[in-house]
């Protein structure tokens with residue numbers, strides 16, 4: 151049965167066709183604050199010529215040009231456009247999105263490194279970054295050297311080899327929160343034509359502007375603060391325009407793509423990121439200062455505290471501090487570290503602090519940091535480390551919760 155497009159005469163449509171045809175368009179004057187969420191594998195064209203033009207434009211990586219759902223939809227293009235502009239204001243940047251923050255890291259490394267290349271990675275990098283470098287990247291013939299995150303740019307320069315292609319930074323470092331001289335490293339790397347990339351999880355786009363520091367690429371674990379609600383996994387790589395095509399080609403070759411519903415969740419989280427970060431910052435500082443006065447606590451590893459070893463660098467480069475930091479547990483009068491039972495008593499059974507991986511949501515989390523296997527050249531020398539993510543609760547409630555934890559720790563043996 152032949153039917154004109156847009157014909158609403160449903161009576162003449164067989165049941166089987168109705169299932170396919172109806173509900174795909176509805177013309178209305180209603181405008182909403184938010185973009186509709188596009189779900190798409192198939193993209194339709196009016197003509198074959200149009201299909202070819204779109205494929206060509208997608209090959210060039212043009213934002214908005216899509217011939218298939220993996221390339222993009224209005225929802226994912228809107229997110230990528232926002233990410234590039236927010237992460238790199240004043241710079242000409244492009245963004246690609248991936249199904250997790252880790253995949254943003256791995257896609258970035260695969261995009262720019264080839265067999266025989268050498269890579270410098272901070273020893274304070276996120277654990278799975280290290281696993282990837284030691285695993286797939288090493289099997290591909292890319293050699294990684296780890297560097298002490300507190301190294302000066304001059305000392306780091308001496309680790310550059312003829313085959314060095316990239317320096318991968320993370321500041322502050324995972325678990326131990328060392329701040330690097332990112333502008334200094336970037337200026338040095340540029341002289342050697344070595345690309346710089348940074349994992350920008352901690353600072354969020356509110357408090358850290360890595361392209362102003364001079365990086366070539368920034369990795370955004372959107373799972374964390376961009377989402378803000380612990381309900382979606384996603385990552386992004388933002389690069390300067392001149393680095394775009396190798397990244398885009400790798401995204402295409404690997405088939406990396408993200409669905410519209412998840413992209414819409416990140417866009418939603420983004421609307422409130424500025425106010426959330428202010429509150430995370432305020433709450434975390436209040437709790438960090440309280441922890442500094444606790445007898446059970448040694449160093450509090452929070453870059454915004456004046457006692458932090460790289461506080462001056464943090465103050466120079468960051469616009470604020472987020473909700474994630476660590477603290478060290480002191481040894482007792484007989485120089486004995488707290489036992490695992492005592493550490494468990496501190497963390498378990500808390501009313502507000504959940505035990506769980508990830509962070510950046512509205513809720514507080516606590517986890518002992520096991521960094522033994524996570525360091526090559528700069529091992530952690532201090533006592534047991536506890537990492538906390540301070541959420542949006544009332545800080546007084548969080549302090550009472552930690553106080554109960556310290557009491558439970560004291561009772562445990």
Ligand SMILES: *Cc1c(COP(=O)(O)O)cnc(C)c1O
Nearest residue numbers: 250251252276349351371373384
């Ligand atoms: C969580 C995290 C990632 C990875 O993000 P996922 O979306 O969980 O894969 C990368 N880097 C840092 C520093 C992180 O904390």
